[in-house]
Amino acid sequence: MKLPEFDRGILLSAVILVATGIFMVYSATAVMAMRSEGGDFTFLARHLVSVGVGLLALLVFMFMDYRHLRKLSIVLLVGAFALLLLVFVPGLGVSANGARRWIRMWPSTFQPSELAKLAVVVFMADYACRPFGARATPGMNAAHAIRRKMEHPVTGFLIPLGVLFLIQGVLIVQPDFGAFMSIGILGMSMLFLAGVRLKYFLMLLPVGVPLMVYLLQAPYRLRRVTAFLDPWKDAHGSGYQLVQSLLSFGNGGLFGTGLGEGRQKLFFLPEPHTDFIFSMIGEELGFVRVLPVVVLFFYILYRGYRISGQVPDPFGQLLALGVTLMLAVQALFHMAVTTGLLPTKGLPLPFVSYGGSSLLVSLAATGILLSVSRHRESLGAAVRRPDFRRPRPRDHRAGYKNL
Amino acid sequence: MNSRRAVFLVTLVALGFLTVVLRLVDLMILEHDWLSQRAYRQHVRSETVAAPRGTIYDARMRELAVNRRVQSVFGVPKEIRNPGQMAGRLSRVLGLKKTALAERLSDRDKGFVWLARKVDEDTVRAIQAMNLAPEIGFVPETKRTYPKGRLASHVIGFVDIDNRGTEGIERIFEDVLRGESGRVMKGRDALGQALSSGEDNAQTGHDLVLTLDEDLQYIVEDALNEAVEHHRARGGVSVMMDPYTGRVLAMAVNPTFSPEHRARPENWRNRAVTDVYEPGSTFKAILAAAALEEKRVRVSDRFDCSEGVIEVGGRRIHDHKRLGVLTFEEVVQKSSNVGMVKVAQILGSETYFRYITAFGFGEKTGLTVSGEVKGLLKAPKNWSGSSIGAMAVGYEVAVTPIQVLNAYAAIANGGVLMRPYIVSDVLDSEGRVVKRFEPEAVRRVISERTSRILTEILETVVQDGGTAVNASVLGNRVAGKTGTSRKIDRQTGRYSRTRYYSSFVGYVPSQNPKLAMIVVIDEPKGSIYGGEVAAPVFRKIAEHALIYLNIPREDTGHVVLVSG
Numbered sequence: 001m002k003l004p005e006f007d008r009g010i011l012l013s014a015v016i017l018v019a020t021g022i023f024m025v026y027s028a029t030a031v032m033a034m035r036s037e038g039g040d041f042t043f044l045a046r047h048l049v050s051v052g053v054g055l056l057a058l059l060v061f062m063f064m065d066y067r068h069l070r071k072l073s074i075v076l077l078v079g080a081f082a083l084l085l086l087v088f089v090p091g092l093g094v095s096a097n098g099a100r101r102w103i104r105m106w107p108s109t110f111q112p113s114e115l116a117k118l119a120v121v122v123f124m125a126d127y128a129c130r131p132f133g134a135r136a137t138p139g140m141n142a143a144h145a146i147r148r149k150m151e152h153p154v155t156g157f158l159i160p161l162g163v164l165f166l167i168q169g170v171l172i173v174q175p176d177f178g179a180f181m182s183i184g185i186l187g188m189s190m191l192f193l194a195g196v197r198l199k200y201f202l203m204l205l206p207v208g209v210p211l212m213v214y215l216l217q218a219p220y221r222l223r224r225v226t227a228f229l230d231p232w233k234d235a236h237g238s239g240y241q242l243v244q245s246l247l248s249f250g251n252g253g254l255f256g257t258g259l260g261e262g263r264q265k266l267f268f269l270p271e272p273h274t275d276f277i278f279s280m281i282g283e284e285l286g287f288v289r290v291l292p293v294v295v296l297f298f299y300i301l302y303r304g305y306r307i308s309g310q311v312p313d314p315f316g317q318l319l320a321l322g323v324t325l326m327l328a329v330q331a332l333f334h335m336a337v338t339t340g341l342l343p344t345k346g347l348p349l350p351f352v353s354y355g356g357s358s359l360l361v362s363l364a365a366t367g368i369l370l371s372v373s374r375h376r377e378s379l380g381a382a383v384r385r386p387d388f389r390r391p392r393p394r395d396h397r398a399g400y401k402n403l
Numbered sequence: 404m405n406s407r408r409a410v411f412l413v414t415l416v417a418l419g420f421l422t423v424v425l426r427l428v429d430l431m432i433l434e435h436d437w438l439s440q441r442a443y444r445q446h447v448r449s450e451t452v453a454a455p456r457g458t459i460y461d462a463r464m465r466e467l468a469v470n471r472r473v474q475s476v477f478g479v480p481k482e483i484r485n486p487g488q489m490a491g492r493l494s495r496v497l498g499l500k501k502t503a504l505a506e507r508l509s510d511r512d513k514g515f516v517w518l519a520r521k522v523d524e525d526t527v528r529a530i531q532a533m534n535l536a537p538e539i540g541f542v543p544e545t546k547r548t549y550p551k552g553r554l555a556s557h558v559i560g561f562v563d564i565d566n567r568g569t570e571g572i573e574r575i576f577e578d579v580l581r582g583e584s585g586r587v588m589k590g591r592d593a594l595g596q597a598l599s600s601g602e603d604n605a606q607t608g609h610d611l612v613l614t615l616d617e618d619l620q621y622i623v624e625d626a627l628n629e630a631v632e633h634h635r636a637r638g639g640v641s642v643m644m645d646p647y648t649g650r651v652l653a654m655a656v657n658p659t660f661s662p663e664h665r666a667r668p669e670n671w672r673n674r675a676v677t678d679v680y681e682p683g684s685t686f687k688a689i690l691a692a693a694a695l696e697e698k699r700v701r702v703s704d705r706f707d708c709s710e711g712v713i714e715v716g717g718r719r720i721h722d723h724k725r726l727g728v729l730t731f732e733e734v735v736q737k738s739s740n741v742g743m744v745k746v747a748q749i750l751g752s753e754t755y756f757r758y759i760t761a762f763g764f765g766e767k768t769g770l771t772v773s774g775e776v777k778g779l780l781k782a783p784k785n786w787s788g789s790s791i792g793a794m795a796v797g798y799e800v801a802v803t804p805i806q807v808l809n810a811y812a813a814i815a816n817g818g819v820l821m822r823p824y825i826v827s828d829v830l831d832s833e834g835r836v837v838k839r840f841e842p843e844a845v846r847r848v849i850s851e852r853t854s855r856i857l858t859e860i861l862e863t864v865v866q867d868g869g870t871a872v873n874a875s876v877l878g879n880r881v882a883g884k885t886g887t888s889r890k891i892d893r894q895t896g897r898y899s900r901t902r903y904y905s906s907f908v909g910y911v912p913s914q915n916p917k918l919a920m921i922v923v924i925d926e927p928k929g930s931i932y933g934g935e936v937a938a939p940v941f942r943k944i945a946e947h948a949l950i951y952l953n954i955p956r957e958d959t960g961h962v963v964l965v966s967g
Contacts, residue, residue: 250438
């Protein structure tokens with residue numbers, strides 16, 4: 001029986017978003033680049049390199065069997081963790097705006113927190129599918145063992161939570177509050193999906209709430225967190241970034257100012273090429289063209305969900321939905337922050353924002369999702385098909401499409 | 404995988420996207436209007452563009468007041484991390500105190516503070532070399548400059564730092580010179596740098612053409628300043644006018660000031676119109692004109708002045724020496740106080756007063772320079788018993804030099820009082836005449852016949868036996884009158900015995916006057932008589948001016964050619 005093809009809808013969505021990103025990054029940085037580095041193509045050139053590397057990663061993961069990732073999950077996690085620590089090594093770590101989030105990597109820098117997100121997803125998906133103790137208890141099948149493990153407070157919750165907290169601990173020291181939050185949410189979502197009992201999550205509240213309070217004690221953080229409720233109150237201070245972002249959307253209106261014609265990127269909008277690229281899209285392209293951007297992410301979410309429901313193995317299910325959520329939640333956070341629905345936090349928009357690490361990881365994640373999508377069961381076929389290594393169909397048409 | 408949980412999470416995220424979409428509808432459609440307006444306000448700054456101020460020219464279109472493009476330096480405290488250090492770097496270049504600069508640069512709420520207005524090019528270059536943008540910036544401005552320096556500064560006046568006329572012609576014609584400042588919409592980025600600019604609609608101010616002639620002004624100022632210095636006087640005034648038209652050709656005031664580096668506000672007054680004095684004997688021509696016009700005296704009438712003193716209302720009025728029996732003509736020529744008092748008594752106070760007012764005393768001449776006063780003139784009902792005597796010899800009346808000159812101009816031109824004027828044309832920026840000031844007759848004061856007779860009498864003043872032989876001009880006849888009047892001692896309220904105004908007022912050539920001129924010297928030391936102090940100044944100016952104006956000598960008919 002021939003395997004379903006990879007999900008072309010997702011691939012197309014990703015490509016459209018990346019293409020949009022190329023235009024917007026150029027538009028956002030042309031003035032900036034001219035003023036600081038003498039050439040208005042500097043940022044664009046770097047971005048295009050990232051796009052190239054990212055697409056390569058996408059292809060690699062797309063044609064790789066996603067199940068190989070299970071073997072790599074620990075390596076990936078430890079590697080990401082090590083890279084996170086490298087940020088603190090003098091000479092390697094790069095700090096900006098009072099935070100150490102990047103490591104020097106010729107010719108650019110790399111943000112290990114982006115890789116950590118993917119590593120957490122892969123690790124959690126793999127962990128949730130390892131049947132600990134199945135052999136120790138005769139007569140118990142693997143599925144049962146897995147379920148028992150995941151419902152156990154220590155093996156199902158505390159151990160993965162410990163791993164998660166370890167990573168989050170490093171992020172809070174950097175500090176990278178945005179990554180801290182998104183990795184936390186991602187990790188928790190994975191555990192939630194893996195079947196951890198709800199009461200454990202509730203038991204986390206007495207620990208989590210004081211922790212949040214403690215973290216918000218840094219006054220600048222509290223102000224930035226609460227400023228989004230009424231940014232106009234301090235439009236030149238703590239509410240400045242959000243006010244500028246809202247002005248961008250408002251200025252764009254229905255049809256936008258036109259590509260390249262936006263004014264907010266002229267140093268009004270902070271980081272128009274990364275953290276506020278959605279605002280810039282809103283200003284320059286208008287509602288009628290920013291709406292499709294939201295729809296594309298929604299479509300990826302929908303397709304990812306469908307794929308996860310169609311693959312037979314639990315790891316594939318968890319992995320597919322995990323990377324889908326990783327992309328969708330990040331996009332949602334970016335959009336919610338720029339529109340003032342959530343406290344202002346610097347988060348890139350997957351596929352679109354300038355910044356090689358985010359782009360690379362997003363495209364790699366898409367590749368993984370596409371790889372999983374190739375192992376969907378045919379509609380109506382309830383038969384499990386574990387052997388994915390069947391020879392590819394020799395059918396000329398299908399082969400052509402697989403290219 | 405727990406599929407219900409998956410549905411829950413995915414739905415949650417999907418609802419999030421839906422919320423984002425609703426929020427986008429809100430921001431981009433419902434709130435679009437006010438948000439975009441607010442964005443526009445920060446993207447575009449409407450700037451007032453000062454209209455270039457009109458130029459002031461002399462009668463021959465030589466520039467007396469022009470604009471120069473300069474730069475002003477401002478700071479952006481918001482951008483400045485270290486105000487103290489910045490102040491230190493700038494203080495030397497700008498020549499300002501470091502502490503004062505640091506204070507101005509420290510107000511971090513401000514996006515704009517002036518540091519120095521209208522600095523010279525060297526300073527601009529020095530600051531530009533420091534590369535301080537965006538903390539420090541420049542604004543182009545125009546600076547009013549007076550290429551002729553102190554020349555006619557009392558007439559032209561000056562402007563304040565914002566180019567608003569504050570004195571003189573600059574002030575009186577502010578509305579004409581200023582033009583309409585325009586507005587320009589400038590696109591800008593958040594760093595405050597202008598990116599693009601629209602068309603500005605500034606209307607250049609109108610130009611003014613004065614009646615002043617730069618050369619005559621120079622001649623007059625030069626002679627006046629020299630005389631003031633020579634006689635160690637407190638100051639002086641000299642005004643030259645065309646008697647037929649009322650055009651003011653030159654107007655000099657001492658002490659002088661430089662309009663661009665001015666100090667001592669007391670020197671800014673245009674004393675030719677702002678300061679009054681008692682005219683003394685120069686006023687006798689007014690009385691003589693009245694008496695002749697009323698036919699109450701004839702030139703040959705004799706007046707006994709042999710006692711050298713006359714008592715009027717209990718006050719004794721002296722001549723400086725016993726002059727004997729004089730004809731009317733000689734009374735004026737020798738400036739006999741006794742004789743003039745007798746003439747005044749014959750004429751009567753009411754009639755005399757009528758002529759005084761008819762000659763323009765007690766009212767402003769309307770010359771368009773700043774600060775003109777009308778002087779003090781008592782109506783006859785307020786006169787004391789001795790007033791007729793005092794008025795006959797030019798006391799108890801306070802006049803401005805321009806009033807005296809204008810009255811003499813009426814005598815010179817055949818009896819018509821003209822309205823003196825100093826601005827002849829208003830030109831638009833293309834040089835078209837917007838408004839032209841024409842000579843304006845105020846009233847006929849005396850008949851041509853009286854004018855002719857009086858001119859002949861005033862000619863004798865400058866001839867042998869007169870008080871002003873020093874005013875005689877080579878080759879041309881001069882008609883005029885000296886005046887030496889005591890100043891009132893401010894402390895005692897009485898007439899001073901040591902402080903005088905020495906004056907001479909007259910016109911030349913007397914039979915066909917081209918120039919009427921007054922010279923008033925304030926408190927000369929040593930010699931005090933108008934004939935000795937002011938008359939030589941008149942002569943010096945008149946001789947130069949007649950040559951400059953190519954007026955032929957009456958005696959030979961030759962035009963004296965200007966040499967060199």
